[in-house]
Every structure is written in C-alpha cells, then in structure tokens.
Amino acid sequence: MLTNRSEVVVKKEMSLLERIYIPAILAGMRITLSHFFKRKATVNYPEVKRPFSPVYRGQHVLKRDEAGAERCTACGLCAVACPAEAITMVASERKKGEENLYREEKYASIYEINMLRCIFCGLCEDACPKEAIFLTDRIVPSTFKRGEFIYGKDKLVEKVDKRVDISKRQTQTVLEFKQNKKFAHNRLYTDKQLKEKH
Ligand code: SF4
Numbered sequence: 001m002l003t004n005r006s007e008v009v010v011k012k013e014m015s016l017l018e019r020i021y022i023p024a025i026l027a028g029m030r031i032t033l034s035h036f037f038k039r040k041a042t043v044n045y046p047e048v049k050r051p052f053s054p055v056y057r058g059q060h061v062l063k064r065d066e067a068g069a070e071r072c073t074a075c076g077l078c079a080v081a082c083p084a085e086a087i088t089m090v091a092s093e094r095k096k097g098e099e100n101l102y103r104e105e106k107y108a109s110i111y112e113i114n115m116l117r118c119i120f121c122g123l124c125e126d127a128c129p130k131e132a133i134f135l136t137d138r139i140v141p142s143t144f145k146r147g148e149f150i151y152g153k154d155k156l157v158e159k160v161d162k163r164v165d166i167s168k169r170q171t172q173t174v175l176e177f178k179q180n181k182k183f184a185h186n187r188l189y190t191d192k193q194l195k196e197k198h
C-alpha cells in the first residue's frame, strides 16, 4: 500500500426499490426534464452561427503591398517563432523584371503551413518584420484528407483583386508599437488609413 487513501469496497445488497430501478429511472427523467427549461448551450450550426471575437485568430493570409507585390521576404522568422513547427519555406532570389511580383530581393518560392500542426497562437504574425503574415477571422475548413491541410501559397497569398481585411486584428497596442519609425517602411497602412479604420 503506497498511500493511506485506499478504501475497502463492500458489496452492499440492493434494496427492493433499487432492484426494481423505478426510483433511479424517475430521478434520471427529472434531470432530463429540468434541462427542457434551461437555456440551450448549443446552436443549430451551420444555420445559426455564434458571433466571433473581433480578434479571433483563424486562417493565415500572406499580404501583398499596395502595388500588389508579395510582402514576404522568406526571412524565416515566422518559422523560427512557430512553437508547433508548422511553417516551412524555400527562399529564392528575385530576378530582374519581377519587382512587381515580389517586394524584396528575396522571396518565398514555396511557403507552406500545416494547419493540422498549427495552434493559431499568432506568434508568426508577431515575429514577421515585413507585416507579411497575419491571422484572419476565417475558419480553416475541415476535410477528410490530411494532405489538404498543407496550405501553400495558392491558399495563403491574398488575391490582387480580392484583398483580405486584417485591420480587426490590429489592436491599439499593436498599432502603437507600429508607430516606431524603425518599422515605417514596412507598414501596411498609412496613419490616415488606420485612423479611418479605428
Ligand atoms: S499561428 Fe502559431 S502555431 Fe500557427 S503557424 Fe503561426 S506561429 Fe505556428
């Protein structure tokens, strides 16, 4: 005996009432009935959807700059910061004539996030010095194939003509931090745009 917490179990004879089960059934029905008059904890999803928090962290987006060039410079800081090791990428050098496609001289020719590993902590967003990656209010859709949870650039980079609004995730603290002149050249929004959004 390792502790003094053990108890001797005695096999008690059941009384007549216990043997006919009716009191136990009635007690169970009383609990079931009491739930009819309580507020439901569930909703009829997908017909009814609960409102999301404005700072909900869902599917990532890789942003483009105002001219449509990809902001990511494949520095790898997001991958290093990721506690789930969900991000991988291959860096390539921008060629002459590709300035309209990639903002920096180095870019990610392959960029992948494993959504099954991701815990949506947002550390990749915090680590990014180029304001290239953000988490959004979009849910990662479910699927039966594991391979479909590896999101490449086709799913991550925003479309030129269909930009993803990430301004909700820009909390006051984040905005104040970004006032630092050191990061000015990377800012996604101008001061005027930010004022309009908040
Ligand atoms: S949200 Fe967190 S876990 Fe997911 S990719 Fe970013 S750093 Fe990794």
Ligand code: SF4
Pocket (backbone or CB within 6 Å): 071, 072, 073, 074, 075, 076, 077, 078, 079, 089, 127, 128, 129, 130, 131, 132, 133
């Ligand atoms: S998303 Fe940001 S942190 Fe990650 S590789 Fe691109 S520039 Fe670097």
